Amino acid sequence: MTIAPRDRQGDIITVRGLRNGFGEQIVHENLDLDVRRxxxxxxxxxxxxxxxxxxxxxxxxxxPLAGEVSVFGEPMVGRADSExxxxxxxWGVMFQNGALFSTLTVLENVQVPLREYHPTLDETLLDEIAAYKVVMTGLPADAAPKFPSELSGGMRKRAGLARALALDPxxxxxxxxxxxxxxxxxxxxxxxxxxxxxxxxxxxxxxxxxxxxxxxxxxxxxxxxxxxxxxxxxxxxxxxxxxxxxxxxxxxxxxxxxxxxxxxx
Known part of the structure; x- marks a missing residue:
């Protein structure tokens, strides 16, 4: 199925001509993809x-070795982290198995992106926002002070989701x-x-x-x-x-x- 040209206003992600490889192994060649809003x-x-x-x-x-990626209409390839x-x-990302920091509690894990992007938030507000995200993903409130090792696999995934949603993406x-x-x-x-x-x-x-x-x-x-x-x-x-x-x-x-x-x- 050929990806037909579309109205870019309806696309959140646009990938064109993507080429990825590791050494001599080429994983992607001329990959195109649109993700609709x-x-x-x-x-x-x-x-x-x-x-x-x-x-x-x-x-x-x-x-990538070649190609273009734009998200929200902004080019991403070759862009400095600060830009x-x-x-x-x-956006928020939930990696496989949650990828939680093992030395932080669930609440502290959820607070990580909040502290990075909103460093002036006071501790009380940080706790309130993080606790809300924990409950929003279906975890019981008493999961917040627990460490990842104290959670089941399904609960760790929900905790990872709560962290991905921390910034209201x-x-x-x-x-x-x-x-x-x-x-x-x-x-x-x-x-x-x-x-x-x-x-x-x-x-x-x-x-x-x-x-x-x-x-x-x-x-x-x-x-x-x-x-x-x-x-x-x-x-x-x-x-x-x-x-x-x-x-x-x-x-x-x-x-x-x-x-x-x-x-x-």
């Missing part, structure tokens, strides 16, 4: 297709948010993501391999293969394509079960 975009692909590398390129943690700081304050990056969760916990996290996106007006860039997540909450899905985004669309639109990986992924046994579970078979 207000959508939950699922990003899928086989192992080694560079899903997390793509996310890291967008948020500035990976320096990009105002743009970065408008417009854009949220989620890297494999349901990985390692049991089906009930994964479904609950999906519902939370959809509710937060709808309530807060978030745009969500969501890397996942969870077919249930794709069917349950994603508005569109971007497929990484052959070192680029080969297709973007709704699941029915992707199923109309004859690419072997897309057909195997969505029409394989697990894909059929997920579709049936969501009434799409």
């Amino acid at each position: 207000g959508e939950i975009l699922g990003v899928v692909g086989g192992s080694g297709t560079g899903k997390s590398v793509l996310m890291r390129s967008i948020v500035g943690l990976q320096h 990009a700081k105002s743009v970065r304050s408008r 417009e854009l949220l990056f989620l890297d494999e948010p349901t990985a390692g969760l049991d089906p009930i916990g994964a479904a609950a996290f999906d519902r939370l993501t959809r509710t937060l996106a709808d309530t807060l007006g978030l745009t969500v860039f969501l890397i996942t391999h969870d077919l249930d997540t794709l069917h349950a909450i994603c508005d569109r899905v971007a497929v990484l293969a052959d070192k680029r985004v080969i297709a973007v669309g709704t699941i029915p639109e992707l199923l109309a394509l004859d690419h072997p990986w897309i057909q195997e992924y969505f029409n394989g046994p697990r894909g059929r079960v997920a579709a049936e579970a969501h009434g799409e078979a």
